Amino acid sequence: MLARHRLLHPDLLEEERVLDYVLTGSWSKAAVQEARRLVGKARVNIALDAREHSADGKSFDNIPPHSAYTFSQDPAMIYYCENETVSGTQFAHDETLPESFPFELLPKDTLLPLVADYSSSFMSRPIPRLADHAIIYAGAQKNLGPAGLTIVIVRQDCIVDVDAAAALGATPVPTGLSYKTFAEGKSMPNTPPVFAVYVTGLVLKRSKELGGTRYYEEVNRRKKEKVYEIVEEGERKGVLKGHVKKGSGSWMNVVFVVLGEGAEAKFLKGAEQRGMKGLKGHRSVGGIRVSLYNAITEEQVDKLVAYIREFIQQEPGIPPTLPSETL
Template sequence: MSDSTRVINLSAGPCSLPELVLQEASRGLLNFNGTGIGIAEISHRSPEFVAYINDVASMIRIELDVPPTHHILFAQGGGALQFSTVVLNLLARHRLLHPDLLDSERVMDYVLTGWFSDMALNEANRMGGGRTNVVVDARLYSSCGKFDNIPSHEAYRFSPDPALIFYCENETVDGVQFSDSTDTTSFPFHLLPQGKGPLPLVADYSSSFMSRPIPHLADHAVIFASAQKNIGPAGLTVLIVRHDCLVDSDAAAKLGAASIPYTLMYKTLADNGSLFNTPSVFAIYVTGLVIRRLRDLGGVVYIDAVNKRKAERLYAVIRDGEAKGVLRARVAEGKGRSLMNVVFDFYDSEVQERFVSNGEACGIKGIRGHPLVKGTRLSIYNAVTEDQVNTVVAYMRDFLAQHSASCVR
């Protein structure tokens, strides 16, 4: 197998995985770590797999500098399942801390910057057990009423003692991401409520996990990330959960909290080393291979620098396209542009379709925008190489040269 037989996969997920990892994984399907048993066949309780899953957790802890106050857990399902699970677990925690409060007095804070954080809010409203507060809605700070920006810090209004505070670090549909600097497009950690004990801060890192260091990681109660963007196949979610969120949900239920299924309790996962029931064995295996390769290349600091170079090359072409009146970036400069999902629109819908179809003919796949918002989306997760991005840039420049004359506005 070689690059010549594979296309450039810019899908938003499931997405590209490193070719060397795929080759090693194919061997593991036949013989996992010299056991003579394939990874899809081996018992999840075998000494070999138990050692492997512990090693994966250790690599994540080292790469992201996860403190000993937090567990690293592996859950089945995707990130959307955590929209429900964090509500159940964090409301149980809050019930134990404040048993006399009415449900109407339990507040869940949501920061809305895109489609997925809005989906999480809707799930919290659907589940009940507390009321929700929209800390900020980015659509109110958009000239067209869309999720196309990270609002400035002065727009945020956190509750004084919420049961949870939810944000999505990178929005794949909309191409919006919090900055890792201290500018106004960063997450406003300094505005979070203080003096009420450990913060109930929850972050969805599904589409940017292991792409760069996580700011203020120790201040988070829960960080979750579905694997299929940057680190592995679909079906696995990595959790980083602080100790005080591993609550006795049965005790909380006696006080009026909702009962939590055993497999959705963070405490169950922690008490059983993520092996209470059969986990996503193959997905964990591939995730371990991906993280080991990342570590050997130089870790998240190395890949962060690579990702920034990749994004800048694409945004430079987009600036040229904007200057020629052919296209426009969905997110303006300085408004929270994603390093993972570069989203833009051609003014002419026929040109838009031609860009996608011609790209696919050239072996550049998965660039059509999300069905909800249309347009073009180039997802440049960790496994997309700089050489592949250079190929995409060359294609874009050639396409713009051919179409700018007829599309000038």
Template sequence: MRVFNFSAGPATMPLEVLERAQSELTDWRGSGMSVMEMSHRSGEFVSIAAQAERRMRDLLSVPDDYAVLFLQGGATGQFSAVPLNLASPGAPAAYLNTGSWSAKAVAEGRKYVDVRVLADEKESNYSTVPEQGSLEVPADAAYLHYTMNETIGGVEFPYVPDAGEVPVVTDASSTILSRPLDVSRFGVIYAGAQKNLGPAGICVVVVRRDLLDRARPEVPAALDWKAMADADSMLNTPPTLAWYLVGLVLEWVEQQGGVAEMARRNQAKADLLYGAIEASDFYSNPVQPAARSWMNVPFLVPDSALEKPFVAAAAEAGLSGLAGHRSVGGMRASIYNAMPIEGVQALVDFMTDFEQQNG
């Protein structure tokens, strides 16, 4: 019996996708072999890769002047790839720090560029994002980098920062495909797959083509966007199984009604869970309402001694992955695209019962 998996990543995937992959595992569409066994240069796999790219372009309305890359190294690899592909050594680059993942991007960026942190939300204990319109991005910055959604803190930007002519770069790992996105507002969008796109092991990068000529000569080939774009993301052997599974997830999103339908469902799930927290005197959410994430909902109980009993009892009830990140404690429910509203309702019902027994 499958549980409702609220893990932040690797995260739950659509059951239909898993069953489709299971049915094709040993023999992909009459080829006599698994996708895991195919040459990445074969006609069969080239068609799998092309369909995944087409669906990504269609779902996000990616303009033709953007390349779509399927790479290894996860979003963490892109913390290095961004400065190496967009800035000369020591050049200024602007960053926003709203939590753990943006802090990691800042630390990695400092190895390669002159990082200028334009906003640091430390004073709010990373429960906010900068006020819209408050940023002054230096005109000489190579780019502006921000993390669209902080999975650990449950903080999300409700807007796209305006950087003028400076390219905007975002880590969209936990929000991609959760709602419509105007790709033309960005120079680069990158996303680790293990939340809304598929399994761990692959990262999607959407980059404006006029930025591909900025790469430093010393950028490692595996991180070189232009080299990868020229090679259709197959400069080396790609993670073929993960790429195939991303393609199946993209097909599933299409069949469900696309990104607009995902947004409708995600708003409903977030409203249900936040509504239950707000209506309770027992649970609380530490994030300011304007910056609350649709995808990752942290919540606290009045006594930290109740956290482990909550997580244990929830697991017994078929609700998995609810422990908060080790750095912040509490609980956290990740409600990505593949989490049905029935799972969120089951969580809310459990929370009500737990409060009655321990309030």
């Protein structure tokens, strides 16, 4: 995107080029750190830091309202991560909600330099404003197939000559990472990960037969509603506590805490005894993380919800002292 911006604005100094980043969780934080390593003299602008809108000032537990964003005038790139797996936050799918991505704040009647990381939510529901994006990328390993394959959607004007841009002073881009290289090689400039491509093809074929993203949108909506409802039930009894504010919760990763000394270990042990594994939250957040990717069936979700309800009924609970604002 810096190469594209250099070709569009050859007389602009590198110090005057800006990349806007929307910071809502661990993955967008990592993207910011990498950008600061790689963009040379260009400036990284934090258009939003969700931590500033959290209760403690340091947690990724919310998607702030549109009024909180500060975009640059003519950025080389605007980056956001659609779903944050670690903290369990995600932009709302309904554009009328304050937790949605603020597309209306972006310039009109222009080719936006909008880049989105959809690694953990690709194919789980339709992508809002798909045509407004310059680049959308996603790892296949969540909803499409085995690890080792990346899906990249690149708008035609972003397939630029990186060497021509470098000659004008842009940061050099390795040939193997140039979109032009992949476009000219029909996505196969080198030997592709054949097995991952094959399995992903099978998954896409099956997805199309089922109805595509509209089908998964409805199924995933029901799945996440069931889990959030039982977490709310656990909150009312003082057994559970959701990690994120209401309206900011992820469809793919529901994060919550089991309250009480030793209660989390007891919860995980009981889940494992019932054949449910991988529920322990990320080490940076802790607690419980329920992943609801496309491969997880409603029947499996119902089994988990039944166990959580059983656990809630058996635990004494800790009476809440303040009204809940989670989920």
